Amino acid sequence: MLRSLYRSICVTSLLIITLQWGALPVCADVLTSGDEFRLVIPEPGDTLQGLAEQHLGSSLQASAIARFNQIDSITPGRKIVIPMRPLPPGGISSETFQSVAVLSYHRLSRDKTTRMIMRADDFRAQMQYLADNGYQVITLDQLLDFVEFKSPLPDKSVVITFDDGWKSTYEIAYPILREYGYPATLFVYTDFIGGAGSSLSWAQLQELDENQFDIQCQSKSHRNLAKLKNGESFDDYFADLIREVVDACTEIGHKLGKKVDYLAYPYGKFNALVISIMKKNGFRAGFTVKRGTTPSFVNQYLINRSMIFGNYDLARFAKNLPTSSARP
Amino acid sequence: MNGHAKKLFGLVLLLVLSACVSTPPPQRHEQLATEFNKRAFALEQQGELFQALSHYRAARFLGDDSASQDLIINDLQQRISRQAETQFQRGRSLFQQGKSKQARTALIKALSINPQHDQAIQFLRERMVGLFTEYTVAEGDTAEQIALLVYGDVAKTRVIQYLYEGEQGLQPGTILHLPIIDLQPDAHSSSVTPKSVPQNKDTAPVPQLDASQGMADTFGENEAAEVNQMPNRVAIDLMQAAELLQEGQYQPALQRINQVLDADSQQHEAMQLRNRAYMGMSAEHVQAQRYQQALQTLEQVDKGFPGRQELYRQNADGLQRQQQELENERLYQLGLELISQEDYQAGVDVLQQLDPEYRDVEAVIGSAQKSSKILADRYYKQGVNFFVKEQIKEAIHSWQKTLQYDPANTDAQRNLQRAEQLLDRLRNY
Numbered sequence: 001m002l003r004s005l006y007r008s009i010c011v012t013s014l015l016i017i018t019l020q021w022g023a024l025p026v027c028a029d030v031l032t033s034g035d036e037f038r039l040v041i042p043e044p045g046d047t048l049q050g051l052a053e054q055h056l057g058s059s060l061q062a063s064a065i066a067r068f069n070q071i072d073s074i075t076p077g078r079k080i081v082i083p084m085r086p087l088p089p090g091g092i093s094s095e096t097f098q099s100v101a102v103l104s105y106h107r108l109s110r111d112k113t114t115r116m117i118m119r120a121d122d123f124r125a126q127m128q129y130l131a132d133n134g135y136q137v138i139t140l141d142q143l144l145d146f147v148e149f150k151s152p153l154p155d156k157s158v159v160i161t162f163d164d165g166w167k168s169t170y171e172i173a174y175p176i177l178r179e180y181g182y183p184a185t186l187f188v189y190t191d192f193i194g195g196a197g198s199s200l201s202w203a204q205l206q207e208l209d210e211n212q213f214d215i216q217c218q219s220k221s222h223r224n225l226a227k228l229k230n231g232e233s234f235d236d237y238f239a240d241l242i243r244e245v246v247d248a249c250t251e252i253g254h255k256l257g258k259k260v261d262y263l264a265y266p267y268g269k270f271n272a273l274v275i276s277i278m279k280k281n282g283f284r285a286g287f288t289v290k291r292g293t294t295p296s297f298v299n300q301y302l303i304n305r306s307m308i309f310g311n312y313d314l315a316r317f318a319k320n321l322p323t324s325s326a327r328p
Numbered sequence: 329m330n331g332h333a334k335k336l337f338g339l340v341l342l343l344v345l346s347a348c349v350s351t352p353p354p355q356r357h358e359q360l361a362t363e364f365n366k367r368a369f370a371l372e373q374q375g376e377l378f379q380a381l382s383h384y385r386a387a388r389f390l391g392d393d394s395a396s397q398d399l400i401i402n403d404l405q406q407r408i409s410r411q412a413e414t415q416f417q418r419g420r421s422l423f424q425q426g427k428s429k430q431a432r433t434a435l436i437k438a439l440s441i442n443p444q445h446d447q448a449i450q451f452l453r454e455r456m457v458g459l460f461t462e463y464t465v466a467e468g469d470t471a472e473q474i475a476l477l478v479y480g481d482v483a484k485t486r487v488i489q490y491l492y493e494g495e496q497g498l499q500p501g502t503i504l505h506l507p508i509i510d511l512q513p514d515a516h517s518s519s520v521t522p523k524s525v526p527q528n529k530d531t532a533p534v535p536q537l538d539a540s541q542g543m544a545d546t547f548g549e550n551e552a553a554e555v556n557q558m559p560n561r562v563a564i565d566l567m568q569a570a571e572l573l574q575e576g577q578y579q580p581a582l583q584r585i586n587q588v589l590d591a592d593s594q595q596h597e598a599m600q601l602r603n604r605a606y607m608g609m610s611a612e613h614v615q616a617q618r619y620q621q622a623l624q625t626l627e628q629v630d631k632g633f634p635g636r637q638e639l640y641r642q643n644a645d646g647l648q649r650q651q652q653e654l655e656n657e658r659l660y661q662l663g664l665e666l667i668s669q670e671d672y673q674a675g676v677d678v679l680q681q682l683d684p685e686y687r688d689v690e691a692v693i694g695s696a697q698k699s700s701k702i703l704a705d706r707y708y709k710q711g712v713n714f715f716v717k718e719q720i721k722e723a724i725h726s727w728q729k730t731l732q733y734d735p736a737n738t739d740a741q742r743n744l745q746r747a748e749q750l751l752d753r754l755r756n757y
Contacts, residue, residue, distance in 0.1 A: 031357070032389075034389055036385060036386075036389065037385075037386055037389045039357065039360075039389075039390065068382075068386075070367070079357060079360055081360070081364070081386050081389075081390070083382065083386070087379065087382050088376075088378055088379055088382075088443050089443040089444060090439070090443050092436070092439050092440050092443050093376055093379065093440055094374070094375045094376050094377075094440045094441070095440075097436060097439075097440070149443070149444075149449075226511075227511065228511050233483075234481075234483045234484070234511070235483065235486065237511070238486055238487065238490075271459075271507070271509070271510070271511070272459035272460055272507030272508050272509065273487065273507045273509050275459060275507065276460075276487070276491055276505075276506075276507040277490075280490070280491055297436070297439060297449055297452045297453060298453065299452075299453040299454065299457050300453070302457065
């Protein structure tokens with residue numbers, strides 16, 4: 001009885017205050033708060049990640065708090081200034097700019113390896129390398145927030161993506177990623193999805209999307225979107241682009257009950273017309289296979305991805321990762 | 329717990345929560361503010377101006393609300409703004425000179441000084457990529473006309489309709505961002521999905537393939553390297569040319585267009601841009617009344633190019649106006665010359681060929697007629713005086729002069745006639 005009374009008073013008070021002030025109520029550890037900054041006194045047990053989560057909505061922003069206060073960790077009782085906006089926006093400073101690696105995988109196998117098929121052990125070793133070397137695996141949404149200058153990212157940020165829709169993504173990659181707690185994106189083309197042979201089923205995609213993965217779009221048939229087929233008229237080509245880009249990606253959205261925001265260009269090929277169609281239909285970004293990392297000022301329809309081939313050793317893999325920053 | 333106790337407990341809880349959530353009074357955290365000011369100063373010395381600004385602002389947030397703090401912040405904001413703008417303009421200029429790499433460095437530098445410089449971001453993301461061109465919709469434009477003008481291909485009408493009609497439509501003044509379309513047939517394509525691409529066996533049964541091998545063949549690092557070359561040089565040259573055209577810099581634009589045409593004389597977008605460049609130059613000549621040059625430049629524009637005929641007509645009209653103007657001026661100067669020689673009637677006759685509103689023609693004619701009348705009156709009276717003194721020849725000369733200045737002077741005509749008759753009789757006598 002007493003507990004329920006207490007809870008109801010608490011909830012009601014917080015609700016009233018939140019509605020009245022349009023913001024979360026200021027609590028004990030917050031000394032003062034404004035649009036740009038918030039001053040807090042951490043309590044024992046507080047961590048940078050916890051403060052970032054509590055005040056900025058994402059633990060990824062812990063390094064931004066650390067940088068701004070020139071600290072490596074929290075000392076209880078020592079005041080901390082939390083910058084409420086990304087500093088510097090887009091990770092650009094006078095000598096360097098931050099960039100993010102987007103890795104592109106295709107198919108995994110337990111034993112076989114070719115250029116396009118990676119052994120499970122090698123994949124696991126690469127994930128371990130990321131963990132051992134302080135890389136933060138982020139989602140595409142977090143990458144795009146960085147590209148749109150909305151939020152900062154840790155210095156060594158990496159995005160993991162898979163293409164096509166191979167069953168091995170579900171059977172091999174998913175359990176390994178789950179072990180490490182790494183999010184990943186899977187770009188699928190709808191003609192391949194169905195569950196027979198080595199392709200994923202829609203049910204498996206649904207399960208992946210509800211867990212470690214973000215399912216996104218790679219067209220309908222995996223055709224080269226940048227070129228006419230032999231004998232194809234411009235009218236036919238244009239109509240097919242709509243099917244490949246708009247209809248296929250909408251279908252994925254409908255089947256998985258989500259909005260599809262990203263397109264990986266089949267073979268990494270694109271042209272301005274494809275990008276125009278994407279913009280018209282509200283796509284947030286497009287992904288090539290241009291090797292290299294991606295700074296914040298990139299055109300978001302031309303985001304680089306580095307293909308990680310099955311024959312890469314760890315040293316070669318590591319060459320595709322961002323260093324702390326790059327010189328302009 | 330009875331009702332009373334519950335109420336009391338509730339009240340206490342509310343008080344505790346109220347204390348917890350009430351806005352704390354403004355506090356000064358001077359030590360921390362000083363620390364942030366020191367860091368800000370160090371960052372400023374290192375050239376990290378934007379970060380320095382954030383630290384100065386943090387110091388103000390922490391309680392350093394002195395007037396000098398505001399001055400420092402304002403001054404730094406202005407420096408950031410100025411320096412970033414300088415770098416941006418430099419980047420833009422380098423880009424226009426075709427120095428893309430240096431341009432990129434300058435634009436990133438602008439962003440490093442002011443990461444909120446939207447134009448620099450926009451330039452790096454859109455213009456330097458060179459995938460789009462801009463077209464400003466003119467009065468009466470249709471999607472078909474724009475397709476013809478931009479792509480030289482009416483089949484692209486559909487693109488414009490898809491991208492722009494149904495929204496704001498094609499309102500005059502709207503700037504369209506149109507994709508540069510340079511499509512080549514895919515030599516390796518067929519109506520069948522490439523064998524290297526895995527198929528869903530439910531919908532498209534195909535023989536079992538070693539898909540990995542196929543992908544590696546068709547899409548290895550070599551191909552990735554080829555993709556790396558996008559956007560290609562042609563697209564960049566054309567983009568730069570289009571931008572220069574927008575800014576009215578026709579010669580540098582032509583330089584880039586010709587680079588493209590040197591490699592491929594039939595490159596469609598380049599040919600269209602060349603037409604636009606010559607059209608722009610012609611229009612400038614017309615504007616500056618250099619009609620002959622305009623005519624010569626228009627000869628470089630393809631005959632069917634939209635707007636050419638209209639400009640040609642404008643130029644012809646202009647040329648005609650210019651010739652008329654020259655003739656008017658010649659007559660005007662001749663009239664003035666005659667009037668200055670007191671040949672008023674001849675001067676007025678010349679000036680009366682001109683539009684009365686041309687320069688001060690009407691006033692000059694009025695003044696000349698007035699002067700002429702004065703002279704005519706003077707000569708008339710002089711003639712009468714000579715006649716009275718029986719100086720017939722002098723009287724005749726004076727009335728002739730009178731009629732020179734006032735041909736309609738009937739008194740002078742009558743007197744002249746009588747004087748000449750009298751002189752004849754005297755000679756006969």
